[in-house]
Amino acid sequence: MIRLQSLTYAYRKGAPVIDGLTVDLPSDRRLAILGAQQSGKTTLVQLLAGLITPGSGSIERLARLSFPAGYQRGFRMASTLGQNITFAAKIYGADADEVIGFVADVTGLGAMVDRPLRDLSVQDRMNTSFALTYALPFDTYLFDNTFTVGEPDFRAKCLAMFEARSRTSGMIVATKFARTASQFCDCALVLIKGHATYYDDVAQGVAAYEQSLPVAQPKPAAEAPTGA
Amino acid sequence: MSSAAAGSGGGFRGEVDDFRLALVAQWRTLVALFFREAEMRRGQSFAFSFLAYALEPLIIIATISILFSVLGVAPRYGSSLTLFLATGVVPIYMFIHTSMRVRTAVAPGLHRIRYAMEQPLDHVIVHAALHMISTSIMAIGFFGSLYYFAGVDQAVPFEPLTAVKASLAIFVMGASMGMLNAVIARFLPIWDVLWPAIARASLHFSGPYFVAAFLAPNVRGYFALNPILHGVNWFRHAFYPFYPNQMTDHGFVLTVGAVMLTAALLLLNSSVRYLEDKE
Incomplete structure (x- = not known):
């Protein structure tokens, strides 16, 4: 379980990207964080990972959360x-x-x-x-937009590892693609204009998300099946 | 400090388990950071790099000793000019370099190049500990060499515990100043250039070449405001049993250290979010 209490985050001189978010997120399921571009998905993943500090509010992590998959900023280039x-x-x-x-x-x-x-x-x-x-x-793995990378054979390995890990751990996948959420997740947190709604059934979350998308925006049906 | 996993159950027992897990995670992070940072200097990796900081005070002691010997300056106290200078320069550089090293521990953009388990205070603790170790190795090696190779009997402290206490008191002030520097520099970027110059200039007012108690009464009051000078006098008491103690106020050094440490921790903690935004 991850408890977010009145969580707010704003970049300097900007409107809040996350605004007073209070919700309990499951740490042992496949949770999609669904949101359009600039909706605060990456910010929320970084907050969950502990990489940035909330402006106000709190995050209580009752599970061991990973860093976002593919995170390289902990690396030191001079070290082996x-x-x-x-x-x-x-x-x-x-x-x-x-x-x-x-x-x-x-x-x-x-x-x-x-x-x-x-x-x-x-x-x-x-x-x-x-x-x-x-x-x-980790008890819960975090993914920001992608969970595979590289050549086809490595992508296949990543998918296999994702499936293997998801049998024993929770997954939180931030994505703008409804299809990725439907394919890989079973519950959803939908971010719309700094506010979030949790759906225990991913289908309901996807429906709400798609309803929120502007009509002019292309249907997110052409995305890669991996969510990349 | 690092956050740890929780969720081992409710009630008091669960809380105790969570606390134990948090301590284990904290210790793991500190140990891993310690060994990584021991091999790094300014982002470059080389073994024993943390000892590099210890070279500067040795060079200062050597050059001033040579200069004063050539000029025929006698030691202000004791029979060895080099020992007298070293008992001043070593603790002063403990302060200067600890403050600079701890400042680099809270470098700009640190939050961007770390795992979530590494918190600024972890870096502060590790860098401070590394500097304490490197300075101790340097000091023991230097004073030991003076004793064995130069025959300076007084180079072995008369009261080793006094030397340790004085060093720790100065170390706390240095580490606190390093944290304060990190906060000041985010508001005033030029501080990173000013502080090393100010710190090195303060060397001359902290008693490496003179005995503070022998200063003229009209200036002694001003020098007495410098806590590092009190720390130097405290350190010298370990080597010289009858060193004049009129300007050695242990309470003053400890009080200044405690105030600086409290202020540094509060400022560092309260400015984390601001510092992230600035970067």
Whole structure:
């Protein structure tokens, strides 16, 4: 369970992106955070992850929440791939060797473990960050717009890891695509103009979301099935 | 500080379990940060980099010793000029470098380049601890070398515990000043340039070359306002059992340290959101 109490967040000199949000979110289900562009999805995911501080209100996390999948800002370019993975594993209470082995296996970067992260290509770093997310044990995994990345074979691995993790953990997927929510989630939080409504049934949430979309906006039917 | 997972049940027992889990998570984060930061300096990775800070006071002691020897300046107290200078420069640099190192721990944009488990105060604690360790290694090595290789008997503290207490008191002031610097610099960016200059200039007013108690009475009152000078005198008592103690007010040093620490923690905590917005 994640309890949001009067949660408000505004960027400097701007209107609140999240405005007085009070809701209990399940941490053990597949929750879609549905919202149009600029509706505050990323802000809410960052707030849930603890990466930014609420302007007011509080978040009570009764579960271990991940960082957003693919998060790379904890990396240090001068440190080796192995050191970066070890650091993340240690602070999140995982066995470093196991995590390194998992990431090396999934990404095929075993030979690069002792090389500085800056020597890896952008794509390899991205793959590493996704593999690292799935390698660490969280009660709830956070996804901001995407849960796969890279080449088709790596995307397939990500989907397999997503399915495997979702059997034992909760998933929170922020997306603007109704189809992604319908396909991968079973409940929804719909964000409209800084306000949010929770739907225990994702179909109801998707219907409310689609109703809120401007008529001129193209139907979100052409998105990739992975939510990327 | 780092947040930890909860949810291990309700009631008092559940709360105790949650608290224990939080402590474990906090310890894990601090240990992981400690070993990572020990190998990093300004974003670059190299082993024992944290010892680099210890070189400056050694260079200062060496150059002033050589200069004063050439000029024929006698030590103001004791028989060894180098020891007298070192017992002033080491604690002063403990303050200067701790304040600078802790400032870098709360670097601009830190919240953008961290995991959620790493909080600013974790970085402060780790950087302060690393600096304390590196300064201690440097000080023990230096005073030990003076004793063994230069034959300066007084280089082994007469009261080691006094040296530790004085160092800790100065360390707390340095760490607090570092946190205050982090907050001040967000409101006044030029502070990052001004503070190192101010801190190094303050070296000359904190008693490395003179005995504060021997100052003229008309200026002694002004010097007595400098808590670092009191800390230096406190530190020197560990080496010189009969060092003049007219300007060694332990209560003043501890009070200033406690006030600075409280103010620093309050300001750091209350300005987190503002600092995020500024970046």
